[in-house]
Amino acid sequence: MSDSLTGPRARLHQVIFESDTPAGRAFDLTLLLAIIASVIVVMLESVAAVRARAGPTLRALEWGFTILFTIEYALRLYTVRRPLRYAVSLFGLIDLLAILPTYLSVIIPGAQSFLVVRLLRLLRIFRVLKLAEYLHASQTLAQALRASGRKIQVFLLSVVTIVVVVGALMYVIEGEQHGFTSIPLSIYWAVVTLTTVGYGDLAPVTVLGRFLAVLLMLTGYGIIAVPTGIVTAELTRVARAGPVSGQACPGCGLGAHDHDAVYCRICGTKL
Helix, strand or coil: CCCCCCHHHHHHHHHHHCCCCHHHHHHHHHHHHHHHHHHHHHHHHCCHHHHHHHHHHHHHHHHHHHHHHHHHHHHHHHCCCCHHHHHCCHHHHHHHHCCHHHHHCCCCCCHHHHHHHHHHHHHHHHHHCCCHHHHHHHHHHHHHHHHHHHHHHHHHHHHHHHHHHHHHHHHHHHCHHHCCCCHHHHHHHHHHHHCCCCCCCCCCCCHHHHHHHHHHHHHHHHHHHHHHHHHHHHHHHHCCCCCEECCCCCCCCCCCEECCCCECCCCCCEC
16 A cells, blocks of 8 residues: 555645645644634733633633534544654644633633643744754754753762752761751752752751852852763764755655655555
């Protein structure tokens, strides 16, 4: 069976997933405006004074937007050859989360407040406005973060070890009489101090305790640069990748392929 779409389904796919044609661009821009309007409605409904005056109208608008996005989500699944693949993709999950809260609000009052997740759908603006360089930049950043994962895990383990050891030492040095009533509370103080947040709700009193706090503060300033350096090194390594195309896969709807790609890197459908 051919991977290509034909007939009305192919034309609908072009309108929904592509923005190279006037119809596709108009569809995407209309969708973005609807997303912004729906989020504004949700935020207005959270204001008690506005809700008291226009509650029924806002709820009707909310249901209207939800029905609209439900139809759009169903059409996206219909116009790709592999609906399940699109459903579990990043944009597919965001599209689903954009409509679920309203339906859940029938069972769980207040669940509609989570509709602000629709703002994530504005990520499509990169494709709509043909900002290919931003697609490339986002792909580069994602690759760098994935490559840095193991190193950052080791770094975080080291940080956890430091705060546990320093927290235990501070508990022994300061003791309950100075507010360090337990090791977990002392670890909380160590985290706040290491990250240079400094709430001030707990502070050492003894000379030795203050000396240890100074060492931890100085360590915190040095630690801040570590994850930045790790990610920067990975960014430099992957920054030589070629430009990215905004073409959407007809099989799973994935965008941001390499400019010279012939097949989708996820499902293998011919582009």
